[in-house]
Amino acid sequence: MTTPRFDTLPLAAPLQQALQEQGYTIPTPVQAQAIPLLLQGRDLLGCAQTGTGKTASFSLPILHAIHERPRAPKPKGTRALVLAPTRELALQVAKSFTTYGKNVRFRQTLIYGGVGQNPQIAAMRGGVDVLVATPGRLLDLIDQRCVDLSTVEFFVLDEVDRMLDMGFLRDVKRIVAMLPEKRQSLFFSATLAPNIVQLAVSILRNPARVSIQPETTTAERIEQRVAFVDRDHKRPLLELLLAEQANAKEAKLTMVFSRTKHGANKLAKSLSMAGFAADAIHGNKSQAQREKTLERFRMGLTPVLVATDVAARGVDVKDVGLVVNYDLPNEPEAYVHRIGRTGRAGASGLSVSFCANDELDYLREIEKIIRMEVPRWKDHEWYLPELEEHYRRGGRGSVPQGQRQGGQGRSGGGQGRQGRQGQGQGGQPRQGGHSSSGRQGGYGRVAAVGGAPQRDGGGNRSRGRR
Numbered sequence: 490m491t492t493p494r495f496d497t498l499p500l501a502a503p504l505q506q507a508l509q510e511q512g513y514t515i516p517t518p519v520q521a522q523a524i525p526l527l528l529q530g531r532d533l534l535g536c537a538q539t540g541t542g543k544t545a546s547f548s549l550p551i552l553h554a555i556h557e558r559p560r561a562p563k564p565k566g567t568r569a570l571v572l573a574p575t576r577e578l579a580l581q582v583a584k585s586f587t588t589y590g591k592n593v594r595f596r597q598t599l600i601y602g603g604v605g606q607n608p609q610i611a612a613m614r615g616g617v618d619v620l621v622a623t624p625g626r627l628l629d630l631i632d633q634r635c636v637d638l639s640t641v642e643f644f645v646l647d648e649v650d651r652m653l654d655m656g657f658l659r660d661v662k663r664i665v666a667m668l669p670e671k672r673q674s675l676f677f678s679a680t681l682a683p684n685i686v687q688l689a690v691s692i693l694r695n696p697a698r699v700s701i702q703p704e705t706t707t708a709e710r711i712e713q714r715v716a717f718v719d720r721d722h723k724r725p726l727l728e729l730l731l732a733e734q735a736n737a738k739e740a741k742l743t744m745v746f747s748r749t750k751h752g753a754n755k756l757a758k759s760l761s762m763a764g765f766a767a768d769a770i771h772g773n774k775s776q777a778q779r780e781k782t783l784e785r786f787r788m789g790l791t792p793v794l795v796a797t798d799v800a801a802r803g804v805d806v807k808d809v810g811l812v813v814n815y816d817l818p819n820e821p822e823a824y825v826h827r828i829g830r831t832g833r834a835g836a837s838g839l840s841v842s843f844c845a846n847d848e849l850d851y852l853r854e855i856e857k858i859i860r861m862e863v864p865r866w867k868d869h870e871w872y873l874p875e876l877e878e879h880y881r882r883g884g885r886g887s888v889p890q891g892q893r894q895g896g897q898g899r900s901g902g903g904q905g906r907q908g909r910q911g912q913g914q915g916g917q918p919r920q921g922g923h924s925s926s927g928r929q930g931g932y933g934r935v936a937a938v939g940g941a942p943q944r945d946g947g948g949n950r951s952r953g954r955r
């Protein structure tokens with residue numbers, strides 16, 4: 490099947506015009522499959538992660554229907570309800586509706602927690618065409634009789650896997666129970682585990698299925714590497730990567746993932762002290778702080794963002810060239826989401842994961858779901874061949890004491906030769922001028938990370954040894 494162009498899809502002229510202005514001519518696979526089905530009024534079960542263009546795949550048909558069949562919304566009511574697991578994703582979705590619907594007359598509002606509820610109540614008073622909401626605050630406002638779901642025609646559940654991970658199952662079920670029987674329902678999830686399919690079956694009616702396999706996106710656009718390292722050497726290895734990024738001809742943004750909020754804060758602080766302009770984003774920060782942090786990141790003022798999984802949902806920044814998994818996630822699906830922060834909108838990206846001896850089981854789970862071996866990165870000073878060997882033999886947990894040699898008595902925890910390259914003087918942010926730097930070329934010296942893994946991976950090890 491050849492991919493159609495947007496202008497061959499029966500989308501209303503104001504939408505075609507907005508797409509043209511965005512420079513979108515070819516629908517992504519999920520859009521090419523989903524949009525025609527949704528225009529026919531079908532329910533949809535979509536297996537697609539962020540970065541595949543799924544937001545446009547549901548917002549365009551909804552905007553089309555609103556444009557073709559304009560109707561005054563009922564006070565406190567909405568015609569379309571999109572449920573998203575996080576504030577960031579909700580904001581992102583609303584932004585897409587604004588972009589694609591810029592030539593359509595429609596009213597939209599957002600409801601999410603962490604901010605005052607009065608403006609949200611006021612915005613709902615006259616009713617809207619599109620409401621994008623997170624489940625908890627939406628239920629609060631429904632309970633206070635400030636929102637009425639009885640006129641919903643389109644219901645979208647976005648990133649359901651994450652929604653369930655965050656414990657929203659009961660809330661989602663309560664919300665679904667308030668929707669009218671007659672509606673069009675769309676359900677998107679990056680994975681279709683049995684509990685997710687069960688929920689989908691209870692919500693959808695004879696749904697069309699669209700599946701965009703994560704491995705297509707992970708394998709094709711994003712170069713992945715894993716570095717087997719000692720926990721103490723993650724920090725110098727990260728500095729090495731950041732220095733490479735800062736010195737690259739085409740400086741790009743870097744997202745670093747940490748498993749805990751505390752870890753994210755600590756890492757961002759110590760990177761800043763070391764001269765890398767870094768900030769942290771996590772669930773303990775207020776909505777205003779998170780938005781400010783994201784904006785500074787997007788602009789390249791703080792080109793290193795340390796994030797936890799939850800906070801990173803919905804972060805859609807086009808110029809992220811590098812994702813570092815400082816800690817491997819304990820849920821393998823999170824890996825796919827994390828690395829999907831790079832390689833956005835058709836760009837290419839690099840993801841480097843650090844695997845210490847207590848993370849072997851996490852790596853095993855990840856390789857199982859992406860159905861490939863993450864290429865090894867050996868060409869660095871802190872490579873631990875014995876840990877890789879232990880992993881290769883199916884070892885779980887830690888490397889037995891007797892076999893551990895690497896990582897001991899090496900380069901003093903971070904002052905290895907390469908680790909010092911590119912460090913700024915006097916604590917000046919090395920990447921501060923990022924946004925004005927030229928954007929061509931590759932990853933600079935980091936290209937070595939993406940190069941073919943060396944046969945003699947231990948070659949560099951001896952350098953750091955005493």
Ligand code: AMP
Nearest residue numbers: 513515516517539540541542543544834
């Ligand atoms: P999403 O998966 O919805 O988060 O979208 C990922 C990114 O791709 C967003 O930055 C969109 O603006 C962009 N995008 C969506 N559809 C297209 C398209 N057909 N052509 C080019 N970029 C697109």
